[in-house]
Amino acid sequence: MEIRLNCTDKGCHECCVETEMQLSERDLKRIESLGYDRNDFSVEVDGVRILRNIDGKCLFLKDGQCSIYDSRPLGCRLYPVVYDVDKKRAVVHDFCPSAAEIPVSKIKRVERTLIKHIKDIYGFIP
Template identity: 35%
Template structure:
């Protein structure tokens, strides 16, 4: 059973449809934006354990984006270091920021959060309508990851 602290409130887009069509647009740069895959410490631990790589092999240090402390390295073409043949080679341990895409969570203060989304994602408008439960589960992943910060 999913429990969320009742003092915490979040808003989410109503009547939004989404289904990932595995286009990998979220895994790299596009004509309109530079994709930055920011990583939490827990992301580093999971990826390192899965790949037996050190963090320096797949990340660069960043400042000013706390709680994110590292950024995923990219290929010369601007794609995620772990994108292989159009698929994520670390899908089971992919970073929190990737689990959220195409959604973002903004802290509005006073224990209030807002889910928003990018219209750039080709999966927006496709598939089933997302219910509150979907966003509750995303929020639970966020809170679990923040406990490790």
């Protein structure tokens, strides 16, 4: 399950700037299978691994595109759908310039995947 937007067609990669994308063990292993070391592509913050930024951008952002696109983390695949802790449901992150393109039906379809992903990372839903 993933959200498909034509971000690169629009020249957008704003979600890759100062990213705080949280990684599950499955994400870490998928990227490691490409030959990367988790200590090189991620950092631990409050017990959770997140993608590393280099010069304010995701380590994997090269020339405006994701260099590991087919193996990118699940959170990247689901973005701009994110979990709103206060509302206790999936919402579209209004930071994304393409947010208006995401229909409510798509948000509902990915919500279960997103919640499972968060449980994989934290062990619970915050």
